[in-house]
Amino acid sequence: MDRLIYLYGLIPRKEEGQQPLPPLKGFDGTDNLYTIPIGDITAVVCQLDPEKYSEESIKERVNDDMEWLQEKAFHHHETVMALSKIFTVIPLKFCTLYKNPDSLKRAVQSNRSNMLYTFDLIAGHEEWNLKMYCNDQLLKKQVSGSNPVIEAKREEISQLSKGKQFFEKKKLDKLIESQLEEEKNKISENIHLHLKELARKGDVKKAWSAAATARKEDMAWNGVYLVEKSKVERFLEQIQQYEKELRENGWQLEASGPWPAYHFSSFS
Template sequence: MTTSDDALTYVYAAAPLTADLRDVLRGLRGIYGAPVLFVPAPPGTGRGDPPAALAFATSRVPRRDFSESALKNHFEDLEWLEGVARAHHDVVQALSTRTTVLPLRMATVYQDDDRAAQALAEQYEAFAERLARLTGHTEFGVKIYLAPSASPAAGADTGTGAGAATSPGKAYLQRRKAQHNAQEAVYSQAQRAAETVGAIASRYASQHARHPTQRGALTGPGENVVNDAYLVPDPYGEPFRAAVEEAVSAFDGVRVEVTGPWAPYSFAMPPAEHQHPTAGEERGP
């Protein structure tokens, strides 16, 4: 059991403190199965009349795993990271089904609820403005992959057909040239597919974010050459997906993956926080 003395406050997201938020938190579990609660901004926070007060969605996590020193070690433990990332994502996605959320970075922790509330108060206006922009929108991801290269067919292009040079050196150069030409053709198709997606997005999406392409096991078969995110108004979400999938089906040699709808991770962009750390154990967005 984690007591108040050996626990920290983990923050998943900021959201309007509405009846919908209270409803979705009932029974919701986060990291290590801890109940997800909310920490409201202190009374009197904010200027004007926002649609609703803001709150952090939080849970209590053990200091032994989420202190600054412990996190440095855990960030090298891929299995632990995967479990925490999945729990964080699941909470944010559950919230996003009922309300607009501003996702915070994984491993955003504070010494206690009072420190979390103070941080929310300091960024209240920025969070409220950003949430207002995100209301009624969700995120869609579009990734473009090159299909795995096929070996050039035997024949004149590879130096093995009738009349081809019999020199091994010339045959090798011809094979390399054929492979290069085939790869260039695939890259050209990927570029055209990206331009097509961009043209479609200009009709549906309100914002666009470009992420670094993925490498290694994350990509599956084929090279990832485009990794983009789009903020799309809710009524246009499925038409956007359908338009992209239909348009890119005409391109050979590339695979296009449309994912979502997601909580707007790529468009949260919380400002740098003025924190009040204690003993180096407080981390924020």
């Protein structure tokens, strides 16, 4: 039985000629990574024992063994990160496995033109992530204190009888909530659009719930940007500027990066 091939990333073959692959340990911590040339593309891989790493056994560990997942997720990330410091890398998803080199070669060859296009897109660029959080209480005070729609409604309610006031106040709370969401989106989107102008590309990812991040507040925005290396400092300064302006209104902006270009080299 062939050894399995774990694929970390793809690099332009000409870059491999300029700089050798550094010694990096593979997924099971024993063998080193090595390269498989496939035409003008080079695959960076390691081998795995198919008996230890069957589809079933990996699935089981991913779903039941959080510590294993954590360790291997960090391994995958750190390995691809190390590669991306040296080469232009198309990073692969966690646990992309092939049964033998031929199967890997076929998969790469059938996507060759997509990959060459992606190398061109991401070369000399970095991927950056921005997560924005907002303390609803602070913003709510502002919204409910300065919003003309809400002001008018409040005025209207004060003229009503006590019984009616109760229900109308409930409705008003709902109105404030929806105005708050609108306000949050407006602020986030403005920042996003401006950052997108400073980047080559920008996208919106799914925002996380408070339960997942263990924060008090839901994530208001999760943005990802492909930024030219020479423009990264300017890009981050802009984020810092926004953070300063918005902090007193309860906003927190968290940038992370540089990431291998996971988001922007995805094609399928």
